[in-house]
Amino acid sequence: MSASAAQSSAGSNRHVRSTTLRAALVAIPLAVAILGTTAAAPAGAGPRPGKSLTCRGEGVDPDARVRYRSETLIHAPLSTVWKLQTDVERWPSWQAAVKTSERLDHGPFRRGSAFLWTTPVPPNPSTPATSLDITSTVQQIKHHSCIRWTGPAIGEGLHIDGVHVWNFTRVEGGVLVRTEETHTGPQVDANVPAATKILSDGLEAWLRELKTAAEAGGAR
Numbered sequence: 001m002s003a004s005a006a007q008s009s010a011g012s013n014r015h016v017r018s019t020t021l022r023a024a025l026v027a028i029p030l031a032v033a034i035l036g037t038t039a040a041a042p043a044g045a046g047p048r049p050g051k052s053l054t055c056r057g058e059g060v061d062p063d064a065r066v067r068y069r070s071e072t073l074i075h076a077p078l079s080t081v082w083k084l085q086t087d088v089e090r091w092p093s094w095q096a097a098v099k100t101s102e103r104l105d106h107g108p109f110r111r112g113s114a115f116l117w118t119t120p121v122p123p124n125p126s127t128p129a130t131s132l133d134i135t136s137t138v139q140q141i142k143h144h145s146c147i148r149w150t151g152p153a154i155g156e157g158l159h160i161d162g163v164h165v166w167n168f169t170r171v172e173g174g175v176l177v178r179t180e181e182t183h184t185g186p187q188v189d190a191n192v193p194a195a196t197k198i199l200s201d202g203l204e205a206w207l208r209e210l211k212t213a214a215e216a217g218g219a220r
Contacts, residue, residue, distance in 0.1 A: 097206075126191045
């Protein structure tokens with residue numbers, strides 16, 4: 001190969017690498033924006049990609065397109081955090097988005113426990129504003145460690161099948177609370193970015209309010 005040809009080839013390769021790098025730099029933030037994970041999270045909380053959370057070996061729906069995972073550090077005893085989370089009939093006292101919550105069984109919160117709760121959903125491109133009636137059933141639970149519940153959420157023009165996992169871990173200074181949830185259904189699958197944004201907003205608010213309530217001393 002002549003010197004001029006070699007220089008031309010090297011210049012061409014540099015141009016290809018430069019073009020590829022620019023495309024990658026554009027694609028990364030675009031992909032993040034589409035997934036709906038660019039919203040700022042409160043201090044001590046935020047999305048955590050990686051291996052899915054589990055409880056007794058069971059996790060969220062692996063095929064769901066709408067999913068979100070986050071965590072927060074709560075400076076309170078594990079017993080306080082656990083009590084707030086499992087005393088589901090008291091949720092409306094510390095969660096602004098939960099309007100009603102009713103246990104459908106009696107006794108300790110355990111595998112098979114079920115509860116009916118309601119929460120509003122803002123309008124989005126696929127459905128109007130509505131109120132969801134959610135029937136959740138505990139499928140797996142380990143005291144002071146994890147909970148996994150599943151169940152349908154039904155509102156006007158909206159049907160969601162949800163799977164929700166919570167992990168609680170004692171750490172220095174308090175409790176690390178991690179949560180992951182998936183949604184499936186024709187309406188949420190029709191607009192995955194919008195549905196993911198609604199889910200992420202809801203889970204971040206839940207973590208924030210759980211942290212506030214626990215650090216204030218728990219349920220009253």
